[in-house]
Amino acid sequence: MRVRNRLTSFQHGVLIIGALIANGIFSLPRVAAQDAGRSAWVVVAFAGLVLLIVALLSNRLASYFPEEDPAGWGLRLMGPIVGRVWLLLYFLKCCFFIVLTMRIFAAIITNRMLMHTPSSVLAGIVLLLSVLAAVIGISGLARFAEISFMVWLPFMLLVVATLLRGHLFHLQPVIGDTDLSALLAGAKSAAFSFAGFDILLFSYPHLEKPQNSARAVFWAMVFVTAIYTLTTVAALAFFGVEHLTRLLVPTLVMLSIAETSVIERFDSLALFMWLGMVVVTSGTQLYMGTRLIQGLIPKANFEKTAVFLGAFLLVSTWGETPLRRLITFADYFGTFDILFVTLSAVLLLPLAYFVNKRERRLGR
Amino acid sequence: MITARRLLVLTLTICSLLMTGCWDALPVEKRIFATAIGLDWVPEQPHLTVTVIHPLMEEKRARENRVLTFRAHSFGEALAMLHHSSGQQLSLGVLSVIVIGRQAAEQPLSSFVNDLMAHPDLRLGAYVLVASGTAQELLAVTPPDHQRIAVHLRDVLHRAVRRSDAPATTLYDFVTHVMTPGADAITALLSPIGTLEHRPPPGQGAEGAGGGGQQAEGGGKNALPSPPPEDVQVVGAALWQGDTMVGELTLPMAQHVFVAMGIADAMLMKVLFAPDERFFPGGSVMTLSIEGARADWSLDLAEGRPHYTLRLDVRLSLHNYAGTVDLSKQENSELFEKIIASTFEQNMLEALQRLVSTGSDALSLGQLVRLKYPAEWDSKGWRDQLKTATFDVQTKVEIRNMGLQLLRLEPVDK
Numbered sequence: 174m175r176v177r178n179r180l181t182s183f184q185h186g187v188l189i190i191g192a193l194i195a196n197g198i199f200s201l202p203r204v205a206a207q208d209a210g211r212s213a214w215v216v217v218a219f220a221g222l223v224l225l226i227v228a229l230l231s232n233r234l235a236s237y238f239p240e241e242d243p244a245g246w247g248l249r250l251m252g253p254i255v256g257r258v259w260l261l262l263y264f265l266k267c268c269f270f271i272v273l274t275m276r277i278f279a280a281i282i283t284n285r286m287l288m289h290t291p292s293s294v295l296a297g298i299v300l301l302l303s304v305l306a307a308v309i310g311i312s313g314l315a316r317f318a319e320i321s322f323m324v325w326l327p328f329m330l331l332v333v334a335t336l337l338r339g340h341l342f343h344l345q346p347v348i349g350d351t352d353l354s355a356l357l358a359g360a361k362s363a364a365f366s367f368a369g370f371d372i373l374l375f376s377y378p379h380l381e382k383p384q385n386s387a388r389a390v391f392w393a394m395v396f397v398t399a400i401y402t403l404t405t406v407a408a409l410a411f412f413g414v415e416h417l418t419r420l421l422v423p424t425l426v427m428l429s430i431a432e433t434s435v436i437e438r439f440d441s442l443a444l445f446m447w448l449g450m451v452v453v454t455s456g457t458q459l460y461m462g463t464r465l466i467q468g469l470i471p472k473a474n475f476e477k478t479a480v481f482l483g484a485f486l487l488v489s490t491w492g493e494t495p496l497r498r499l500i501t502f503a504d505y506f507g508t509f510d511i512l513f514v515t516l517s518a519v520l521l522l523p524l525a526y527f528v529n530k531r532e533r534r535l536g537r
Numbered sequence: 538m539i540t541a542r543r544l545l546v547l548t549l550t551i552c553s554l555l556m557t558g559c560w561d562a563l564p565v566e567k568r569i570f571a572t573a574i575g576l577d578w579v580p581e582q583p584h585l586t587v588t589v590i591h592p593l594m595e596e597k598r599a600r601e602n603r604v605l606t607f608r609a610h611s612f613g614e615a616l617a618m619l620h621h622s623s624g625q626q627l628s629l630g631v632l633s634v635i636v637i638g639r640q641a642a643e644q645p646l647s648s649f650v651n652d653l654m655a656h657p658d659l660r661l662g663a664y665v666l667v668a669s670g671t672a673q674e675l676l677a678v679t680p681p682d683h684q685r686i687a688v689h690l691r692d693v694l695h696r697a698v699r700r701s702d703a704p705a706t707t708l709y710d711f712v713t714h715v716m717t718p719g720a721d722a723i724t725a726l727l728s729p730i731g732t733l734e735h736r737p738p739p740g741q742g743a744e745g746a747g748g749g750g751q752q753a754e755g756g757g758k759n760a761l762p763s764p765p766p767e768d769v770q771v772v773g774a775a776l777w778q779g780d781t782m783v784g785e786l787t788l789p790m791a792q793h794v795f796v797a798m799g800i801a802d803a804m805l806m807k808v809l810f811a812p813d814e815r816f817f818p819g820g821s822v823m824t825l826s827i828e829g830a831r832a833d834w835s836l837d838l839a840e841g842r843p844h845y846t847l848r849l850d851v852r853l854s855l856h857n858y859a860g861t862v863d864l865s866k867q868e869n870s871e872l873f874e875k876i877i878a879s880t881f882e883q884n885m886l887e888a889l890q891r892l893v894s895t896g897s898d899a900l901s902l903g904q905l906v907r908l909k910y911p912a913e914w915d916s917k918g919w920r921d922q923l924k925t926a927t928f929d930v931q932t933k934v935e936i937r938n939m940g941l942q943l944l945r946l947e948p949v950d951k
């Protein structure tokens with residue numbers, strides 16, 4: 174039985190949420206607070222709103238090509254040379270994204286839970302599951318994202334619940350003890366956690382009701398921004414800025430404090446359940462990477478390409494890299510990712526408008 | 538066919554995921570699940586004495602082996618010694634309490650906290666408390682039958698929380714207060730009694746050195762028999778300045794500080810009133826049940842000297858009013874409320890002055906300066922500035938419940 178390759182608006186939204194939320198949420202409060210101090214949650218909300226606009230612009234860009242994804246319209250829009258360079262850069266971005274996602278997740282687990290397990294094994298498992306999820310296609314990814322989302326949501330509510338144990342003075346003044354340049358630097362750092370929403374460019378052609386896409390994108394981005402903001406508020410109120418900036422993964426530490434009479438250590442369970450969200454993120458990037466190869470090599474078979482790409486990336490799982498170094502590298506990579514996606518949306522949108530207008534005039 | 542192959546791959550993946558635990562598999566007999574850690578300081582090198590309570594040994598009731606003690610230069614070194622001597626791996630995942638001996642608490646504890654927080658398997662919800670003597674003594678107390686000392690200490694703190702005798706300071710809360718400028722930690726101060734020689738002299742009761750223990754005497758012939766002694770009791774609160782303990786409060790003083798912090802709901806307070814023939818003919822100690830306390834702090838800074846005004850709104854019930862005045866009459870109850878408010882103000886001022894004289898900012902008063910006078914805020918010089926702080930307390934008391942009877946129940950005409 175073939176999987177029906179059509180997405181509902183809900184699946185579209187959840188796929189975007191799944192692509193956005195992965196490892197970034199673990200370190201986001203610290204990353205934002207290092208620059209913006211007590212105003213960290215404000216800059217997270219601000220970054221979310223700015224990227225909401227970028228996401229809506231991307232959605233508009235995708236709407237000009239309702240039957241194709243960037244692998245199809247990339248060359249048509251930018252020509253064979255610039256188009257191929259763009260596709261290649263995009264592909265490399267996806268590869269780095271996958272490697273970082275699985276390596277950081279594996280490093281977090283080996284740091285906190287399975288200290289003697291080689292992180293390459295865990296990274297390999299994430300990669301293998303991502304290949305499996307991507308091979309099924311966009312609808313398979315979306316359904317996997319739905320399940321992961323439902324499993325993960327209660328754990329995030331636990332993080333927000335810790336807000337009740339915090340002190341409000343840690344959050345005050347809301348703005349005032351940090352200068353504008355620090356706030357902007359904080360917003361830039363926080364923006365990295367929003368990387369991944371460009372999956373909407375690839376899922377748009379598979380929508381049952383493309384006219385509802387903007388609404389799904391809007392709510393997905395608002396939801397993620399709200400979760401990120403609340404997590405940052407909770408972490409700030411709970412630890413205070415001095416303690417928070419010294420914790421590598423503060424969100425996970427907050428989870429470790431949540432205890433019940435049945436389950437004493439929620440962080441271990443949450444970390445295990447988190448695998449689903451990580452697989453959705455790396456799976457979407459693998460899907461995009463595979464489609465981009467198809468854009469560069471039109472005759473390439475999707476499933477075989479996805480498996481080949483997965484096997485190629487398996488090499489990168491080898492060896493142990495300290496978590497701190499990985500996170501530092503992720504910060505640099507995040508700048509490139511967000512810049513690439515934002516510039517692509519802003520520059521290609523007017524181009525798409527004129528190309529679309531011209532093609533319509535020519536009756537194509 | 539394709540589906541079957543995918544299912545096979547998926548099954549293999551899940552199996553391999555579950556089997557990753559094999560690398561980290563460690564038989565339970567190779568682990569030490571510490572439920573309590575004690576830290577003491579001795580003047581001779583190496584300074585630290587680390588005590589670890591081992592529950593598996595505890596179950597065997599082999600008392601001589603229950604407490605593991607190591608002398609070391611640092612906590613990390615003590616853990617390494619434990620690992621080498623026993624061949625077992627320490628797990629702090631079920632840690633209940635961290636007991637810091639008084640002398641150890643008076644030394645800077647940053648390195649201890651760092652070593653502790655570096656442990657990958659640490660329960661951050663463990664309570665931090667200070668032993669009035671040594672941690673070893675406190676942890677060596679024989680708990681009631683069928684109880685473990687760590688769980689028992691945690692229970693004692695829980696009871697104290699319910700009575701609001703002492704805040705149960707968790708490790709993460711402690712560390713946050715240690716690190717935050719303009720906010721310091723306050724932890725429970727416990728003492729062993731009953732089974733050791735540290736039982737307080739008769740008359741002081743379980744409430745420690747404050748005025749609380751005098752109620753039995755003040756009650757005269759109506760005094761109740763004193764409760765059975767607890768083997769561990771809360772005797773007050775330890776005050777910290779950063780990572781060092783700088784002073785302590787008696788239990789009555791600590792209770793007033795908790796009222797000032799606005800965390801005294803459902804607290805029972807024994808209050809010593811000035812002699813008053815009309816209201817307190819039989820004795821001047823009364824138990825008040827605080828049902829709600831709202832503390833509103835404001836600050837003025839004049840020539841770098843902070844002046845705090847505390848407006849307290851206290852709603853309380855009388856627990857053992859033994860006077861003959863009819864409190865149902867408005868003029869009487871209003872007068873009584875004023876007497877209570879005035880006593881509260883005096884006690885509160887005394888407790889606050891004692892608190893700031895130690896240089897500890899357990900009330901997070903520095904945060905008020907940081908927020909209201911950001912230009913004047915000097916986080917490094919705050920501990921000296923705090924000592925110059927003055928206070929004004931304005932209390933409004935509302936008696937919610939005077940009891941079912943208006944007057945004393947006693948034999949009539951016989």
